[in-house]
Amino acid sequence: SAVISQKPSRDICQRGTSLTIQCQVDSQVTMMFWYRQQPGQSLTLIATANQGSEATYESGFVIDKFPISRPNLTFSTLTVSNMSPEDSSIYLCSVDRGRATYTQYFGPGTRLTVL
Amino acid sequence: RKEVEQDPGPFNVPEGATVAFNCTYSNSASQSFFWYRQDCRKEPKLLMSVYSSGNEDGRFTAQLNRASQYISLLIRDSKLSDSANYLCVVTDSGGYNKLIFGAGTRLAVHP
Numbered sequence: 001s002a003v004i005s006q007k008p009s010r011d012i013c014q015r016g017t018s019l020t021i022q023c024q025v026d027s028q029v030t031m032m033f034w035y036r037q038q039p040g041q042s043l044t045l046i047a048t049a050n051q052g053s054e055a056t057y058e059s060g061f062v063i064d065k066f067p068i069s070r071p072n073l074t075f076s077t078l079t080v081s082n083m084s085p086e087d088s089s090i091y092l093c094s095v096d097r098g099r100a101t102y103t104q105y106f107g108p109g110t111r112l113t114v115l
Numbered sequence: 116r117k118e119v120e121q122d123p124g125p126f127n128v129p130e131g132a133t134v135a136f137n138c139t140y141s142n143s144a145s146q147s148f149f150w151y152r153q154d155c156r157k158e159p160k161l162l163m164s165v166y167s168s169g170n171e172d173g174r175f176t177a178q179l180n181r182a183s184q185y186i187s188l189l190i191r192d193s194k195l196s197d198s199a200n201y202l203c204v205v206t207d208s209g210g211y212n213k214l215i216f217g218a219g220t221r222l223a224v225h226p
Contacts, residue, residue: 031212042202042218043159058213092158102147102212106158 023093028073119217138203
């Protein structure tokens with residue numbers, strides 16, 4: 001498995017502001033993923049982030065709202081822009097260690113509350 | 116129709132009981148299948164992969180029926196520590212490793 005950390009672990013933000021969430025992995029990985037888990041719901045993939053290329057966004061998610069950076073093979077950021085209360089959620093990053101297993105390991109998540 | 120469907124539960128069982136969870140998926144092109152567990156206010160953690168031949172890991176047994184697009188998880192001799200939300204997960208048929216999560220089945224094991 002991988003050791004994954006996220007910062008911040010939680011935050012309370014005012015509507016209209018932006019928050020950048022960091023995800024750090026203890027080893028180099030090709031693919032990193034960002035998910036959202038709304039209260040009482042399962043995980044929904046926001047985007048896939050590969051180093052050196054633009055992130056691939058899922059239907060319903062756009063780069064202007066959720067810009068992603070992937071500057072190297074151990075780090076990624078997700079920004080939640082112009083926040084509204086509907087963005088209150090847990091945001092999780094995950095990594096795929098490859099070897100064609102398709103298993104993903106998750107960071108501890110960032111619990112975001114927008115007032 | 117949801118891509119991955121699970122009975123939300125909760126399943127309330129006594130310690131030592133055997134409990135089975137079911138899951139169906141809609142995409143016949145899905146290639147990989149998993150069970151994850153998620154404890155309250157924690158991240159999902161891989162419990163086990165699911166193979167066509169079925170596989171067992173201690174008290175946990177997973178089965179896959181591709182023809183019926185059906186996955187199961189059997190937990191024997193339930194422990195209090197098994198209480199969690201169990202997520203059925205399948206890969207998308209796309210070229211990258213997109214995972215589709217079910218909403219989970221909640222298990223509560225009581226003394």
